[in-house]
Amino acid sequence: MTGDPLFHDGVDLVDIGIMGLKVVVAFGFLLVATMFMVWFERKLISDMQNRIGPNVAGPWGLLQTFADGVKFFFKEDLRPENADPLVFRLAPYISAVTAFLSFAIVPVGGVFKDVPGTTGTVNIFGRETFLQVADPPIGILLLLAMSSIAVYGIMLAGWSSGSKYPLIGSVRASAQAISYEAALGMSVVAVVILAGTLSTHDIVAHQAGGINTWFLVTSGVIPFIVFLIAATAELNRPPFDLVEAEQELVGGFHTEYSSIRFALFFLAEFMNVITMSAIMVTLFFGGPAGPIFFGLTWFWPTIWFMSKVMVFLFIFVWFRATLPRLRYDQLMDLGWKVLIPLSLFWLMFISLKELRASNDWNWIATYAAAAGGLLLGGTLLITALRAGDRAYQKDSEDA
Amino acid sequence: MVDTIVFLVAAVICLTGALGVILARNPVHSALMLVMTLFGIAVQFVSQEAHFLAAVQVIVYAGAIVVLFLFVIMLLGVDTAQNLEIGALPAQKWAALCFGVGSLALTGYIILAVDNPVTGRPGMGGAIDETANVRLLARSLFSNYVYAFELTSLLLVIAVIGAVVLARKPVKQLPEEAGR
Numbered sequence: 001m002t003g004d005p006l007f008h009d010g011v012d013l014v015d016i017g018i019m020g021l022k023v024v025v026a027f028g029f030l031l032v033a034t035m036f037m038v039w040f041e042r043k044l045i046s047d048m049q050n051r052i053g054p055n056v057a058g059p060w061g062l063l064q065t066f067a068d069g070v071k072f073f074f075k076e077d078l079r080p081e082n083a084d085p086l087v088f089r090l091a092p093y094i095s096a097v098t099a100f101l102s103f104a105i106v107p108v109g110g111v112f113k114d115v116p117g118t119t120g121t122v123n124i125f126g127r128e129t130f131l132q133v134a135d136p137p138i139g140i141l142l143l144l145a146m147s148s149i150a151v152y153g154i155m156l157a158g159w160s161s162g163s164k165y166p167l168i169g170s171v172r173a174s175a176q177a178i179s180y181e182a183a184l185g186m187s188v189v190a191v192v193i194l195a196g197t198l199s200t201h202d203i204v205a206h207q208a209g210g211i212n213t214w215f216l217v218t219s220g221v222i223p224f225i226v227f228l229i230a231a232t233a234e235l236n237r238p239p240f241d242l243v244e245a246e247q248e249l250v251g252g253f254h255t256e257y258s259s260i261r262f263a264l265f266f267l268a269e270f271m272n273v274i275t276m277s278a279i280m281v282t283l284f285f286g287g288p289a290g291p292i293f294f295g296l297t298w299f300w301p302t303i304w305f306m307s308k309v310m311v312f313l314f315i316f317v318w319f320r321a322t323l324p325r326l327r328y329d330q331l332m333d334l335g336w337k338v339l340i341p342l343s344l345f346w347l348m349f350i351s352l353k354e355l356r357a358s359n360d361w362n363w364i365a366t367y368a369a370a371a372g373g374l375l376l377g378g379t380l381l382i383t384a385l386r387a388g389d390r391a392y393q394k395d396s397e398d399a
Numbered sequence: 400m401v402d403t404i405v406f407l408v409a410a411v412i413c414l415t416g417a418l419g420v421i422l423a424r425n426p427v428h429s430a431l432m433l434v435m436t437l438f439g440i441a442v443q444f445v446s447q448e449a450h451f452l453a454a455v456q457v458i459v460y461a462g463a464i465v466v467l468f469l470f471v472i473m474l475l476g477v478d479t480a481q482n483l484e485i486g487a488l489p490a491q492k493w494a495a496l497c498f499g500v501g502s503l504a505l506t507g508y509i510i511l512a513v514d515n516p517v518t519g520r521p522g523m524g525g526a527i528d529e530t531a532n533v534r535l536l537a538r539s540l541f542s543n544y545v546y547a548f549e550l551t552s553l554l555l556v557i558a559v560i561g562a563v564v565l566a567r568k569p570v571k572q573l574p575e576e577a578g579r
Contacts, residue, residue, distance in 0.1 A: 087427065137532060141454035148462025152434070155466065159427060159473055171473060174466055181462075198451075198533065391567075 006129040026133050034270045038065040041317045048321040072263040080256050082162025092264035095153030099268040102146040104133035105200045106278040109288045109302035112208035122298045139198040151177045154253050161256035169252030173243040183339035184230035187223035191215045191283045204287035216284040224284045226343045231276045239323035277312035405446045413439030426472045437461045451532045
């Protein structure tokens with residue numbers, strides 16, 4: 001049997017209650033985490049830039065985000081005259097809902113032992129269940145589906161504002177998201193091939209045997225690096241935040257939004273940062289895996305999970321504080337000419353490795369064939385890129 | 400019982416979306432209605448236990464193809480309600496009417512003529528064991544239908560190359576344009 005053991009013997013009221021509890025806890029956790037993430041980002045950036053940052057509302061400025069949130073509620077809700085009324089109202093909800101939904105597949109705790117697929121459950125009210133809101137058979141594909149639906153939120157917000165800068169911002173955003181989703185998807189597939197399953201719970205269970213079983217190591221760091229870069233681009237975080245480049249586009253797609261609608265976009269953006277960090281931990285860093293010391297056994301995995309997520313939240317803020325924004329053509333070059341070929345090649349290499357292992361092929365012959373294929377493909381690709389550059393230069397000289 | 404309710408809700412979503420696509424005056428609204436239809440179909444896939452197809456439906460159709468539609472609509476600036484009487488082909492309306500009635504008649508005939516719609520054959524997308532979903536699909540795609548699969552991907556590559564060639568700027572420009 002696969003999936004959450006909660007539903008294995010039928011569904012009764014207690015099961016539904018546990019489900020509701022999980023949803024509420026995840027919802028509340030995300031909201032609170034977002035609040036502190038905003039504070040964390042502002043505080044950390046001000047540290048890196050030798051400033052003090054928010055320090056008035058509450059101890060160390062901790063309540064600053066709360067104050068901002070309350071202020072958003074009481075602001076006037078403006079709608080531009082040219083805006084499309086229905087779509088203008090719909091767009092922020094698409095952003096926020098997709099941001100909430102993608103967190104549902106992240107396993108946030110549970111003790112995973114070395115045997116894959118059997119553990120990772122906790123006992124709530126006498127029922128065995130996973131510490132994640134949902135474990136659908138499509139698992140990680142839900143993240144890709146939600147991130148592709150999230151594009152609508154940004155795109156429709158920009159279009160429905162009936163104004164030029166938001167439209168340009170949203171067109172940039174959707175082009176960027178579509179370009180980087182390919183690289184993102186392929187680095188996910190590398191992990192899926194190794195794990196042999198799409199379910200996030202099983203992916204985590206495969207990494208329970210210590211650091212050398214983490215997919216970061218077994219997939220050979222490259223899928224992780226590609227995923228990190230592509231995720232930063234998907235999140236429209238610096239250095240890929242051309243979507244809201246202040247100098248060029250005022251505020252990008254949300255220029256015309258105010259009050260609580262703007263707050264929803266803001267919320268979605270920060271929640272997506274948290275979700276992407278959590279997904280990276282799940283895919284490459286063993287999720288809640290880690291040593292268990294003393295006391296409550298179910299408590300430690302959640303602590304490990306949170307600390308790993310914190311590291312990635314720090315990295316995202318660090319990116320923002322240190323890296324300058326890319327130019328648009330550099331963004332597209334990096335996506336299409338570097339990340340996609342790299343992840344495609346690495347995907348084929350990993351598949352070959354798995355095939356060799358399962359069919360017991362001669363390893364010298366296999367890797368010789370791989371090297372030959374790499375040489376041929378690489379030469380073709382470099383020739384094509386050179387030819388493209390030459391043609392581009394010739395065109396610009398002629399014009 | 401649950402299946403029936405899910406089917407009915409999803410069918411209403413599909414049909415509302417489909418009607419919306421042709422009845423909405425604004426092309427962007429039409430595209431959004433198309434997304435609604437695609438979601439309805441994804442729900443139908445899930446209720447048939449074809450989870451993978453449902454995910455792919457959302458990722459590929461709703462996530463990429465309709466986004467491209469919207470992209471084109473926004474870039475070409477046709478995103479306002481237009482008077483359809485101007486510039487329409489005269490025969491188009493009648494041709495559309497004929498095809499519409501024809502396909503409706505065909506659908507009706509199929510519903511009436513087939514007395515037992517249950518074939519008893521297992522579905523290819525929906526699996527008996529839910530973890531084997533992807534595996535079964537991949538097996539049939541890369542064994543029985545491998546030529547069709549490869550030909551389709553070849554077709555897509557040709558389309559991409561064609562688009563790139565068409566979209567490239569002409570190398571030689573007319574003298575009066577070169578000064579710009």
